[in-house]
Amino acid sequence: MEWITLILTVCIVIISFRLLFGKRSHPNAPPCIRGWIPWFGAAFEFGKAPLHFIQQARAKYGPVFTVVAAGKRLTFVTLNEDFRAFFTSKDVDFEQAVQEAVHNTASISKDCFYKTHPTCATVIKGRLTPGNTAMLSVHLCEEFNDHLENLGSEGSGQLNEIIKYSFLTLIIYIVLKFLLENSSHAFHTFHCNWLTQKREILCSVIDKYLPNYGLLLLWASLANAIPVSERFSAITQYLSMFNIVLVCLLCIQDKEKTKVTLDDLQHMPYVKWCIMEAIRLRAPGAITRKVVRPLKLQNYVIPPGDLLMLSPYWAHRNPKYFPDPEDFKPERWEKADLEKNVHLEGFVAFGGGKNQCPGRWYAVMELHMFVALILYKFEFTPLDPVPKPSPLHLVGTQQPDGPCTVRYKHR
């Protein structure tokens, strides 16, 4: 008898919750997927494969829909005509949307984040301009060269691991060097001990420069090192193609070549198109803003408190903007004026509005440089077929769904 009472009680609680909270929070709110379990909502279904979930929900509920998951309301906008409101409306807020995630990943308190973020964002933007990025390219090339020597004359392994090994610490180093260049003493200390005491150095630099630089450094090195190195793995899934491209189009006559200048890079537009195409196909699963005042989209009103979500991953699979969207077609970038840093219409991998990624010029330049250098130096043979992207990664970088083993040999 007891268990029947228990089941009945649970049912009554669930029904009461649904009656209390189950109706749309606003008569014009978008369709809502809330699952059966109060608070938890559709978290289980959503969490199993978020990227597939978004696609199926869009097909079923239309271009704007809300998912209730683990106490949060995530409202997805999937029409390009609504992206402008996402990026520029005063009724949405970037800082409020990301604060919790920043706290969870970098233990930066709420107060500290709200206090320092505007200054940090302005400093980063000012430092990572295309002009400054160009100045950094010489150091970057030297450092890449040194690190690539560590790979030895030949070997094999998981592409992700090989790339992370060559890329990760180097990127942190370069970013710190760049950001600290006005403080020669700090940089000198940092530089001398970097190889043996990376962790301690990082902490002491952050301590010393808090609050001006601490958040900045953390943000820049995390935002830079992790996404870029992993994105590069996505790019290098097309390594066989890059090999062909480089060998055929660039005719690698100079086997000893160890320097790649910005001028050299300008003569390799096809490699840049490949990079942009790989970023398009492996773009972030979602970016977010917090709705702070009722927001009108289509015929709906999105209530304050919702997290507004835009999926660059799916936006880049819209055939209106990217015909044959699943195909890796670098040539489509020929139409973009990349020299003037203009991307293709519908491309939102770097977000938009005032919080658009400030590292975008730097990211593309370093990827261009790294791909060119690694292929000057090494010949790669893929041993696995190109893995599909995993549907699991809503936030951050797309990961491959399976192994991607490669063999490499010094040219």
Ligand code: HEM
């Ligand atoms: C392929 C590489 C990269 C991609 C696809 C990427 C993408 C993004 C996206 C989507 C955002 C959020 C924008 C929005 O919500 O509108 C962002 C923010 C940011 N990114 Fe990147 N990023 C990349 C590389 C980098 C690099 C190399 C750096 C720094 C060196 C960097 C620094 C930042 C920072 C600091 C923010 C936060 C901006 C703010 O607080 O206003 N990113 N990035």
